[in-house]
Amino acid sequence: MPRSRWLGPAAAAGVLLVMAPFGYTLKLGIVTTITAALMLALVAHGWNMLGGFGGYLNFGMAVFFGVGVYSSAILNERLAWGMWQTLPVAAGLAVLTALPVGLATLRLRGHYFAIFTLVITFLAQSAALNLAITNGASGVYTTAPATGPRPIAALFYYCFLGFVVLATGLAYAVQHSNFGYALRAIREDEDAAAALGVRTTAVKLAALLLGAALAGLAGGLYAFQTGYIEPTGTFSLGLSLDVVLVCVIGGLGTWQGPLLGAGIVVLLEQWLRTLFATVHPFGWTIPIESNRIVLGLLLVLFALYAKRGVAGIFRPARGSQLNV
Amino acid sequence: MTQGLVAAGLSKRFGGHRAVREASFRVPPGTIVGLIGPNGSGKTTTLNLLNGVLRPDAGSITVDGVELAGRSSREFVRRGITRTFQTTRVFSTVTALENLLIPTLHTRLARRELHRRAEGLLEFAGLSAHRDTAASELSGGQQKLLEFVRALMTGPNTVLMDEPFAGVHPSLKETMRERIRQRNEEGTSFVVVSHEIPDLMRLSDEVVCMSDGAVICHGSPQEVSEDTRVIEAYLGAAGRAS
Ligand SMILES: Nc1ncnc2c1ncn2[C@@H]1O[C@H](COP(=O)(O)OP(=O)(O)OP(=O)(O)O)[C@@H](O)[C@H]1O
Ligand SMILES: [Mg+2]
Numbered sequence: 330m331p332r333s334r335w336l337g338p339a340a341a342a343g344v345l346l347v348m349a350p351f352g353y354t355l356k357l358g359i360v361t362t363i364t365a366a367l368m369l370a371l372v373a374h375g376w377n378m379l380g381g382f383g384g385y386l387n388f389g390m391a392v393f394f395g396v397g398v399y400s401s402a403i404l405n406e407r408l409a410w411g412m413w414q415t416l417p418v419a420a421g422l423a424v425l426t427a428l429p430v431g432l433a434t435l436r437l438r439g440h441y442f443a444i445f446t447l448v449i450t451f452l453a454q455s456a457a458l459n460l461a462i463t464n465g466a467s468g469v470y471t472t473a474p475a476t477g478p479r480p481i482a483a484l485f486y487y488c489f490l491g492f493v494v495l496a497t498g499l500a501y502a503v504q505h506s507n508f509g510y511a512l513r514a515i516r517e518d519e520d521a522a523a524a525l526g527v528r529t530t531a532v533k534l535a536a537l538l539l540g541a542a543l544a545g546l547a548g549g550l551y552a553f554q555t556g557y558i559e560p561t562g563t564f565s566l567g568l569s570l571d572v573v574l575v576c577v578i579g580g581l582g583t584w585q586g587p588l589l590g591a592g593i594v595v596l597l598e599q600w601l602r603t604l605f606a607t608v609h610p611f612g613w614t615i616p617i618e619s620n621r622i623v624l625g626l627l628l629v630l631f632a633l634y635a636k637r638g639v640a641g642i643f644r645p646a647r648g649s650q651l652n653v
Numbered sequence: 654m655t656q657g658l659v660a661a662g663l664s665k666r667f668g669g670h671r672a673v674r675e676a677s678f679r680v681p682p683g684t685i686v687g688l689i690g691p692n693g694s695g696k697t698t699t700l701n702l703l704n705g706v707l708r709p710d711a712g713s714i715t716v717d718g719v720e721l722a723g724r725s726s727r728e729f730v731r732r733g734i735t736r737t738f739q740t741t742r743v744f745s746t747v748t749a750l751e752n753l754l755i756p757t758l759h760t761r762l763a764r765r766e767l768h769r770r771a772e773g774l775l776e777f778a779g780l781s782a783h784r785d786t787a788a789s790e791l792s793g794g795q796q797k798l799l800e801f802v803r804a805l806m807t808g809p810n811t812v813l814m815d816e817p818f819a820g821v822h823p824s825l826k827e828t829m830r831e832r833i834r835q836r837n838e839e840g841t842s843f844v845v846v847s848h849e850i851p852d853l854m855r856l857s858d859e860v861v862c863m864s865d866g867a868v869i870c871h872g873s874p875q876e877v878s879e880d881t882r883v884i885e886a887y888l889g890a891a892g893r894a895s
Binding site: 507513525532 | 745759
């Protein structure tokens with residue numbers, strides 16, 4: 330145990346050291362791709378708190394991300410706030426959005442939460458489309474916090490890298506704390522956990538809010554990275570599903586899972602995109618959106634046959650397998 | 654104020670079935686109360702009422718004079734009532750040590766102190782070597798012991814134990830009995846449900862017998878084992894079964 334305990338963090342620190350100069354040494358396109366993976370990892374870390382450790386599947390992570398995006402963008406456009414000033418508000422408003430969602434659904438066991446989270450993505454989309462403050466379908470523009478392609482790419486690379494490091498540390502701490510053990514107890518046998526005196530609703534709610542904060546932060550950064558935001562791209566079911574996929578592939582309820590999963594999913598999406606653009610079976614053009622089908626299949630395969638995800642390969646099996 | 658755990662007029666229905674009917678008994682501080690009765694007589698349901706897993710339809714549960722009927726399990730734990738389960742419910746994907754830490758989430762003790770206590774209890778249960786073993790990899794008997802010491806982590810004054818000896822090898826059973834006695838000598842009360850009547854009679858200070866959801870007899874092991882209603886309840890059940 331003590332050996333495997335420091336092996337993972339040591340490997341992660343090594344990877345971080347290698348990644349440190351990338352913002353300036355790699356080609357712009359590659360820096361942007363890695364940044365996309367880091368962003369996905371950050372939101373996935375947020376998802377993993379309740380979804381991975383606690384076993385409550387959330388299909389609405391894009392809502393908390395999107396609230397972060399809009400908070401930062403609106404504060405920047407209307408009040409000319411700088412990026413760093415907006416980030417705490419982005420995280421805070423994402424948490425405030427998650428609060429009623431959690432209060433309404435987490436008292437109940439089972440699938441109510443999952444179904445409810447599936448619905449809220451569409452609610453958020455139509456709210457953003459119809460509210461005056463979000464400027465409807467016209468969207469919101471943000472001002473870039475740096476000038477020139479390289480400085481901008483490098484800035485967001487390091488910002489996301491920094492937050493991913495913090496979130497990974499947080500996930501590690503959760504995984505090895507009584508809070509994390511209680512979440513895993515909830516995933517396994519919530520009634521027993523409650524009978525032993527664990528305040529299960531409060532624990533689940535705390536995990537949800539912690540996750541929403543991370544997603545909101547990621548959204549706040551993204552608002553400045555992308556420069557222009559609009560409702561459907563921001564509150565996208567695609568992102569909500571991607572983070573689930575990331576955690577399932579990477580390994581549910583492990584601090585490594587979101588990192589490994591995000592890398593794999595982003596690489597795979599890129600590869601599929603080029604593949605579908607260049608391959609024309611019988612002269613047909615494969616629609617770009619077909620990659621969703623491939624990723625969906627992958628989700629099912631991992632859920633059925635590799636429940637511990639890629640992180641499970643690196644760690645000896647411990648205990649019985651869990652259902653996704 | 655009445656000290657200890659007191660159940661008065663407890664009732665619980667499941668649909669039309671009255672699983673517990675106006676059950677009343679007391680667990681004075683420092684005693685081991687054996688709870689016996691045929692299958693389906695309401696023993697597990699009674700334990701579920703006594704730690705807030707189920708809400709009674711009627712009746713009162715007081716702990717040192719404080720009314721707890723209808724409160725959450727969390728509140729019962731805070732007042733010193735903890736439990737084990739009839740079919741063992743350890744958390745299989747976390748280690749033995751982590752199993753012990755789970756009920757302590759809301760206590761204010763420092764992590765160091767909790768770890769010290771958990772390791773002490775693992776030692777007490779003879780499970781020190783399995784500290785970092787996933788609970789699913791422990792034997793059934795070891796899981797029962799783990800469940801027992803998990804119930805001790807929050808420093809309870811009364812532990813409710815549902816079938817602690819079922820499916821446990823005689824030597825481990827002896828360990829379990831020994832440990833219960835030891836804790837009892839240090840002042841912890843127990844309610845022990847068991848079908849192993851002779852063993853339970855030797856362990857208990859008092860015995861409560863249930864039949865069809867009602868308490869039909871409450872007294873010393875001697876009194877209860879000679880009570881005709883108890884003999885009738887058991888023979889009756891056996892008679893119906895055959
Ligand atoms: N959740 C439930 N829903 C419906 N009926 C229940 C429920 N729990 C218990 N019962 C019924 O209540 C009665 C008492 O059950 P209980 O489990 O308390 O018996 P018991 O004395 O513990 O029996 P055993 O010795 O077999 O464990 C039984 O008839 C049982 O079928
Ligand atoms: Mg029972």
